Amino acid sequence: MLSGRAAVVVGVSLLTVAKTMTSVAATTSPESAGPGASGSRSARCGSPGQRLQRLRSVPGHEPSRVNDLLLLRPEAGQNPSEENSSNRHVVFFHGDIQNFQEEMSQQPDGCQWLSWSLEQVALTLGRRFPGSHVWVVRAAHMYLHKFTCYRNFVRSNTFGAPEHSPDNGAILHLRALLSHAMERADLQNPLQPQGGADGIPSEFSLILVGFSKGCVVLNQILYELPGARLDPRAPFLKCITDIFWLDGGHPGGGDTWVTDKQVLKELASSGMSVHAHVTPYEVCDPMRAWVGREHRSFITTLEELGACLNKKLHFEDEPPSIENHFRVIQEF
16 A cells, blocks of 8 residues: 555655666557447467456446556467356456556656556566466546545445445446446457346356455455345355455555444455555554554454455564565565
8 A cells, every 4th residue: 555654744845765677668568448438359378468358447337436447368378269168257456557558658657657557567476377367457537646545336425435335336337337447448358347146157256356456346245245146146246256455555544454342244255355465664663553453353353254265464574564565476
């Protein structure tokens, strides 16, 4: 979480206190699709850049909720059509600073972190989840080009601190967003934007990954689980096999990790595998001690409830750093 301390000292960039990372030159050349473009050009096996496609202004559950997405298609084998037929999907929600590569390169704070652009993260996830379609959801708004705000999924202030509620429509938005993006990308057997099990293609599976500020979307989905079990959203939720929290954080004074026992009980009974990967940058910060306390409560409660849980503290023998905060994306 890059914006937590920034909310305390407005206007002072956190990145000025970090060591400059070595920028990695772009290896991608994503297809761009405007708001009205179909994005129908099929990618073929070859370089990773040829498998990347950018989808602009994809609508979600409501016309006013739109997000840009980046799609990395799975690498095809002998048959190029395999890349469209796979129905395994991974959705990633990024943190502060992260953006499309050319936009990051134009910002003083962003250009030194190009190694973690949305394109580079998509390629990393493609290696982590081979055979899956990787979707990177760009936040609807970035204040001052660096403070990520997922207002289409959860009520948030300017800096992206969330205000969670039992039903803000995050699950509905996610399903509709994926459905419209799959259709625009000309994938076979796309997910339908709404409905029950009849609108879900055969063998459709979904993995959700949140990094830093992006974890607020995962948390909002958890708060919606109790109500969603009783309505048509239930079949879609059953397709989510795993959820990964990667060093979650945001500028608010609490609710960095979900600690509500009833909500966590729903998660534990869902059958989803829960993965919590953290670094000292978030959970060992004495200036934000509640983050560590909430993380421990999240882990302890899920263990008591018998959830399918995997946990790891990365870089525990190294000083907390923004570099290692980002590196958890590669190490999880």
